[in-house]
Amino acid sequence: MWNTTGYKRITNDELVTEGKGLLWGFVFDTSVSGDTISIYDGLDASSGKLAFHCMGLTNVPNAVMLPVPVPYENGLYVVLSTNVTDATILFRSLRGNPRVAPSELLETLRALASDGG
Numbered sequence: 001m002w003n004t005t006g007y008k009r010i011t012n013d014e015l016v017t018e019g020k021g022l023l024w025g026f027v028f029d030t031s032v033s034g035d036t037i038s039i040y041d042g043l044d045a046s047s048g049k050l051a052f053h054c055m056g057l058t059n060v061p062n063a064v065m066l067p068v069p070v071p072y073e074n075g076l077y078v079v080l081s082t083n084v085t086d087a088t089i090l091f092r093s094l095r096g097n098p099r100v101a102p103s104e105l106l107e108t109l110r111a112l113a114s115d116g117g
Contacts, residue, residue, distance in 0.1 A: 019095030
């Protein structure tokens with residue numbers, strides 16, 4: 001069963017969730033400066049659209065918290081470079097959630113962004 005809200009910690013390249021949702025942020029640790037994390041909107045790195053590519057600092061939590069959640073359409077696939085030891089992905093899946101219509105949520109987020117809210 002997919003985690004529909006919250007977070008998932010990974011230690012290898014992995015499909016975190018399928019379907020539509022919102023990416024809130026991510027944290028990753030690396031033992032070598034310059035190693036990277038790549039997050040794709042898709043089911044894998046080859047067919048997905050690159051959403052984020054970040055380079056980390058050594059032996060500190062590298063946190064990226066987005067000021068507004070970023071929608072994804074197909075899922076979240078994460079690629080960790082060689083010396084990234086782990087990553088925690090913060091997201092909310094909208095797949096199968098009858099209480100929240102994705103179009104309504106995205107409309108609200110756009111309105112907040114346009115009025116500085």
